[in-house]
Amino acid sequence: MFKKILIANRGEIAVRVIRACHEMGIAAIAVYSDVDRASLHVRKADEAYPIGAAAASESYLNIAKILDVARHSGADAIHPGYGFLSENAKFARACADAGVKFIGPTAAAMDAMGSKTRARQAMERAGVPFVPGTSRGLESFDEAKEVAARIGYPVMLKAAAGGGGKGMRLVHAPQDLKAALEGARSEAEHSFADSEVYVEKAIVNPRHIEMQVLADEHGNTVYLGERECSLQRRHQKVLEEAPSPVVDVAMRRRMGEVAVRVAQAAAYTNAGTVEFLVDEQRNFYFLEMNTRLQVEHPVTELVTGLDLVQLQIRISAGERLPFTQDEVQIRGHAIECRIYAEDPDNNYFPSPGKITLLLSPSGPGIRRDSGMYEDWTVPMDYDPLLAKLIGYGSDRDQAIGRLTRALNEYFVGGIKTNISLFRRILRHRDFRGAKLDTGFLDRLLKEKEDVPIADPKAIEVAVIAAGMFAALGAAVNRTSTGEARPGSHWKEVARSEAMRGSLKS
């Protein structure tokens, strides 16, 4: 087993990996950029090394610096977390060359899944279902007409060279196809200097459902259940849950077996996730594979009772999976909220700054993976994910109830967070009814917010408290500037208390 693991990451995931290391008796090595010196992950590590300026390219993405720290510290393995270098084949290779074990898949497996066309070809060989369509450019309007009729409307025309929505046209009916094709081609030519366009079936209101897979280095691959990740804003996941409310036992087995075939086709090892789009008829289609541990892994851990990071470490150390597919059980329901330092009243603009007050929830069924603490200043240089709050219950309703209760206990003062968004989501009729798809959050955000009329009792309390805070604030200012109260001996009392040690509340 490894003696020392270097965590090439920061924030909540670095803390999470450090915890797994400590649970296994392994020393945890942290790296930090100039703005992260006071971070929670540095405080929790056994060794910590500075790696340069705030910009990720100079620090957390700097392969040479990270391997330098590995050498210097004697780390025998590196956990890349998620983001940063976690899916960087060059980094995986550099680790191998440096004789340090990369905790994740091989560079070859990353390469196999990293290219969309190469992945698709491998999936075709493995008999994996795709979104129906062509994987080469359309030669003519006649071909487009024929393919569209075959796969069924609505169809999506896409630029082969494209991205960012350019060169894309949603076509609802055959009579719109000609104009759409001409429009897509000219936009593609204009944006990418390549007018090649292909066609796919347009999935109406898809769900995004992903399957966790785990493979050891001895040929054993299993699936650990799915996660429903349809709640997204600008293609960023915001809330995830396990299991998916629309996946029954039979569908889980079918999707799981496909996911395992995908992983095997790529000779995949360690933890990975196969993403699917699911249509209203519950047909599922391969989208892509993520060759890393994901942000939302806690929901899978809670419903399976497994520790994915510990398993990642064991797999990398050469151990076999300690269980078979049949022994994997899905029990209960877990829902995760990603708490970001963002202002919901201002288009979710990042809200860095100092956390002046932190009241954190706990209690039954509550898990909190956090990188923040009271008096910490959130840096503006990185993704502003502060913490993940997860509610677990014996069923979905209990998970929702516990999570709602925990969100009401959560208070992050001094900065703006998206906590209020989750209260809105969790009480929404469609969320409670599990009527989810990737358009849900956009629709909710367009709805006029159901702002409850302020309870007059609450207003009265706010008035009284505001006055008390003002009065006590003034007193706080006077005491901290050193005015002593006349005729008291509390100065002596204070001194002797100071001798005994201070109490920070």
Place this chain on the structure above:
Amino acid sequence: MFSACGTVVSASQFFADCQLLIKPFMIYDVTIDGKNYRLELDRVDDGWSCRVEGRGVEVDAVLVRPDVLSLRVGNNAYEVKHERVAGEIYVWVGSSRFAVEVRDPRSLHGRARTPDDHGPRKLMAPMPGKIVRILVSEGAEVEAGAGVLVVEAMKMQNEIKSPKKGTIQKILVSEGAAVNAGDVLAIVE
């Protein structure tokens, strides 16, 4: 926590000291959602006496953290938090947020003796960026929440809004200017 002479004391000792230093009778004008409430607070023995808009309210309060009050109004219990974000003061009753302004009508400038200022409000850049658009001119009348200027940062545009209804007293930047976090961009009075 620090005692008056700068030595470190326990939280309970600190709160006890604060309460003894509060003036015996405080009057505040508290504004919430455009509505004004007259508040009178008085320390009585170990407790408080309180009148809101002339009406007596039975209140018992313990400051459990510098920004957290455990308040009992009658027998109803409330955890009330206090925070300052981007120049605004918020009081949270449970999970309900209230933007508040507190003024001491007896003080010389009509302002509460707290670090929380009132009167002309500064609009500050929340992070480093560039001014891409100025939406109003000096002297313009604005409503609370009206956009004053647009800052671009981290590939996103952020509209800086007026925190109060008033007049744009001064605009301190021009379009195209680079700004740092905390730079004052405009003043509304």
